[in-house]
Amino acid sequence: MRLTQRILNLDRRIIYLAIFLCVLIPTVIPIGFDVQVTPEVQRGYDLIEGLREGDAVLISVDFGPSAIPENYPVLVSVLHQCFRKKLRPILVSLIPDGRGMATKGLDEVLHAVGADGKELYPGLQSGVDYSFLGYKSGNNAVIVGVGQSFTSTFPTDSEGKSTTGQPLFKQVRSLKDVKVLVNTASVGMPEVWLPYGAQKFGIPMVVSCTAVSTVQYYPFYNAGQFTGLLGGMKGAAEYEKLVGLAEITGRPGKATAGMDAQAVSHVFIVFAIVLANVCFFIERRRGTAAKGGA
Amino acid sequence: MVFLKRQFPVILAFVFGMLLWLQYYVPSKASNSMLESFSSSWLITLAGCALILGVFSAVFHHVEKVKARRAGFGYSLITLVCFGITFTCGFILPLIGRIAPGSGIEPIPTQPDTPFDWIFNNVQVPLDSTVFSLLAFFVASAAFRAFRARSMEATVLLLAACIMMLGRVAFGEMIGTQTLNLSDAAEWILNNPSTGAQRGILFGIYLSQVALALRIIFGIEKTYLGGGS
Numbered sequence: 115m116r117l118t119q120r121i122l123n124l125d126r127r128i129i130y131l132a133i134f135l136c137v138l139i140p141t142v143i144p145i146g147f148d149v150q151v152t153p154e155v156q157r158g159y160d161l162i163e164g165l166r167e168g169d170a171v172l173i174s175v176d177f178g179p180s181a182i183p184e185n186y187p188v189l190v191s192v193l194h195q196c197f198r199k200k201l202r203p204i205l206v207s208l209i210p211d212g213r214g215m216a217t218k219g220l221d222e223v224l225h226a227v228g229a230d231g232k233e234l235y236p237g238l239q240s241g242v243d244y245s246f247l248g249y250k251s252g253n254n255a256v257i258v259g260v261g262q263s264f265t266s267t268f269p270t271d272s273e274g275k276s277t278t279g280q281p282l283f284k285q286v287r288s289l290k291d292v293k294v295l296v297n298t299a300s301v302g303m304p305e306v307w308l309p310y311g312a313q314k315f316g317i318p319m320v321v322s323c324t325a326v327s328t329v330q331y332y333p334f335y336n337a338g339q340f341t342g343l344l345g346g347m348k349g350a351a352e353y354e355k356l357v358g359l360a361e362i363t364g365r366p367g368k369a370t371a372g373m374d375a376q377a378v379s380h381v382f383i384v385f386a387i388v389l390a391n392v393c394f395f396i397e398r399r400r401g402t403a404a405k406g407g408a
Numbered sequence: 409m410v411f412l413k414r415q416f417p418v419i420l421a422f423v424f425g426m427l428l429w430l431q432y433y434v435p436s437k438a439s440n441s442m443l444e445s446f447s448s449s450w451l452i453t454l455a456g457c458a459l460i461l462g463v464f465s466a467v468f469h470h471v472e473k474v475k476a477r478r479a480g481f482g483y484s485l486i487t488l489v490c491f492g493i494t495f496t497c498g499f500i501l502p503l504i505g506r507i508a509p510g511s512g513i514e515p516i517p518t519q520p521d522t523p524f525d526w527i528f529n530n531v532q533v534p535l536d537s538t539v540f541s542l543l544a545f546f547v548a549s550a551a552f553r554a555f556r557a558r559s560m561e562a563t564v565l566l567l568a569a570c571i572m573m574l575g576r577v578a579f580g581e582m583i584g585t586q587t588l589n590l591s592d593a594a595e596w597i598l599n600n601p602s603t604g605a606q607r608g609i610l611f612g613i614y615l616s617q618v619a620l621a622l623r624i625i626f627g628i629e630k631t632y633l634g635g636g637s
Contacts, residue, residue: 147578179536214528255451260443329547333607
């Protein structure tokens, strides 16, 4: 068997092993590639950065564990940004898995310590400085509901406390009082939030989505319906860079750390595609030549 | 019975469809109050019922499979056991905690240290992440085996894919000049040809959604009522 044929018939386990090493080595020995911030991410960051102290930011956590590498770092970065700027994030989830992700993210940021070992955001109170309303089924019905009233749609928060008397919801009564809507989603929820929430009440919207979904959201971004678009792990790494997560916590963010493995894996896949195509053309030419000779 | 099965649902779809459609264009207080009543009670209750129906449907499906010892019933058994444990931790235990304060069982199901969250963080998160991470291996293998420049269209797709893969990582910024590199090329693809194509697809999807909604509201589309007599 010729070399080109051997390459074309390469055992898939060798490719699996190569991909495994492409992920493992940069994870264990970080390369530290820098990420270039794109305008889509910069605009989203600037929008939140331009808010005033006490402004409410609604964060809809609509992703599950499968999208942790792409969406979770954005959730953490946005929460850091909100608490650093003394904004008041309100978290909701429209998918069951999102509840666990929001709880995890909120817990991580509320107990985060800085590079000096001190607690970053001491004294923050649920219902005053932030709130997590939990998961509620109904997608657009929930969005329409919070457009009318937070407390009637979510009578209790995720801790089971009544939302009616909470100081946060005395000032932020409905979606109309929210300044920015952030949707971290691995499913098609941004397309539901857009007409029923953001567009209806004129709230600027920032979307963090998985890399595969990014393409489908560019028309919304280019039409100005999404102010910011954070696509995949790269978008998350860019946001971590803008928020300055490494400086705040003393260690690089999860997306930034993951970009090394992603970069090496992508290069390997491109190399594999080019190699396979070169072999394919050599084989095809040989086949054609053999047929012509016969 | 025929009226209840075939005509009543169509009347309901027409009345509520028209009501909620027209409401969107009437910004009066009465209209908004009607919407609030619908969204905060009716629609969310209906969605909750649909969820419960889904859970029951899934449970019955697996119970039947186990009872009949059909092929792969072992997986159904695992599903039922996992469902039972998660349901107990997420619903029954907090409920007991609420009924009997001071019972020592955390009444709040969303604290990170409850059994339900332990299951989520230590079982679902690793399992879900593992299954999803397998994609990287399959994509790499599939790309190597199937991604061939057999035609002009396939070549364009292949080139765009390579530019995107390199352009969305740090290497993209290293390949090219200061003013134009692969990352810029990837951005251009996303903002121009890709957006154009996606916009066309989205227009098609949304127009067909409007058409389908109108067909349901006016009783032309009745397949959602189910078949048979």
